[in-house]
Amino acid sequence: MLGAVQLGLLAACVVLFVPMGMAGWHLSRNKVLFFSGALFITLAVGVHLTPYFPSVSNFVTSVSSSTVNVVMDNRASCVSLLHEIAWEVRPGRVFNFELNNNSVNYEKSWSWKRSGSVDSCEFQRLKRHDVSVLLNGSWVVIAGDSQARMFALSLLSLVLDSEGMESVKASLFKRHSDYHTVVNEMGMKLDFMWAPYVTNLTSLVAGLKRNLVYPDLLVVGSGLWHMLHFTNASDYGFSLGVLRSSVTSLLPVSSEFGNDEGVGGSVSVRSPHLFWLGMPTLVNSMLNTKEKREKMTELVCGEYEREVQESGMLRQFGGPLQLLDIGSLSWNCGIRCTDDGMHYDGVVYEAGVQIMLNALLIESHQRL
Missing domain, CATH: 1.20.5 (Single alpha-helices involved in coiled-coils or other helix-helix interfaces)
Structure with missing residues (x-):
């Protein structure tokens, strides 16, 4: 034969x-x-x-695999450079009519650092039209404490006009409440969920899984309330571990994050984009209550940050959530970017939003 x-x-x-x-x-x-x-x-x-001819076939396969690996390496490299941001904080004098004198006001701006590696990634500072295209028809869920609320406000400021933003501020900043809105022009639905503790985030994720509904974009972050009211880093770390397991089980994908293949191959569902909103740098001397200054010390903050890393929550440590490092952004902007040592000027959260949007562009292989 x-x-x-x-x-x-x-x-x-x-x-x-x-x-x-x-x-x-x-x-x-x-x-x-x-x-x-x-x-x-x-x-x-x-x-x-x-x-x-195995040798020829293997050669073709190796060339193809090498090309894919180069593309994947470039994507991973650019994601790691997203937080390479330079700040410019310079004094500007404004006239205070109430006090009848000149007072110092600081103008803050940021940009990605100029270097060969960062420039090659071609990060973009997205405008309203770009964001409308990128998030068109998306369901966005942002959950957490006041930091997450300010992050949601910054995102909405990119897609709404000044009149719309006035309405948002009146509703979004109702104390300890959820907020829901639909931007009809782009079909984007945004839900802000008040979730000051990690256990609240776990309940939120469990509800999404139970109802078989998955947002296109999920941004979560928590820790400040636990630090103030419990001041127990190990307990915080345990809660993070439970949340990690819950988020992982939420993903309708295989064990390899980012794969769109359904669990067991029976269902094909697009995986949501997942982000962890890091805690800001706390300026202890500026915190507005004695209890905060006593409990939210630099030492305690360091312990809480280590628990986040050791929990395996973050993508760089094998977890499902990509970090939006508000800690480094606020640290580099400095004390002139905060009035109470905890909540920072909108420009800090604006930078975080732009980092997230560029990460979405990288993940979805898009350019605007």
């Missing part, structure tokens, strides 16, 4: 020489057409014979 290689060669000869002979007989006066046809047939035969 002839082997697979012999059969392949026999078929190749038939496919190659018979059409070429016929073409040569009828098209001998048109050498260009003849050789074009011959080249096409040869390439076709080569493609069909490739599987019969």
Whole structure:
């Protein structure tokens, strides 16, 4: 019995020489057409014979795999550079009519650092139209404490006009309440969920899974309230571990994060984009109550940050959530960017939102 290689060669000869002979007989006066046809047939035969020659097949596969790996490495490299931001905080004098004198006001601005690696990623500072295209028809859920509330406000400021923002501020900042809105122009639905403790976030995720509804974008973060009212880093870490398990089970994907294949192959559901909103840098001397200054010390803050890392929540430590590092953004902006040592100026959260949007562009292979 002839082997697979012999059969392949026999078929190749038939496919190659018979059409070429016929073409040569009828098209001998048109050498260009003849050789074009011959080249096409040869390439076709080569493609069909490739599987019969392991060395060639392996070479083609290795080249393809190398290309994919380079693309994946570039994406991962750019994600790691998203927080490479430079701040400019400079004094500006404004006239205070109430006090009848000049007072110092600080103008704050930011940009991605200028370096070869950062420039090659081509990060974009997205405007209203760009955000409308990127988040068109999306369901966005942002959950957490006051930091998450300010992050939600910053995101909405990119898609609403000044009149719409006035209405949002009046409703979004009602104390300890949820907020829901729909931006009709782009079909985006945004839900802010008041969730000051990690256990609240776990309940939220469990509800999403129970109802079989998955947002396109989920941003969660918590820790300040636990630090103030419990001041127990190990308990906080345990809660984070439970949340991590809950978020992982929420994903309608296999164990490899970012895969859109349904669990068990039975259902195909798009995986939500998941982000962890890090705690800000706390300026202890500026905190507005004695209890905060006593409990929310630099030492305690460091313990809470370690629990976040050791919980495996974050993508860089094998977890499902990509970090939005408000801690580093607020630290680099400095004490002139906060009035109470805890809540920072809108420009800090604006930078965090832009980092998130660029991460979405990288994950979805888009450019605007």
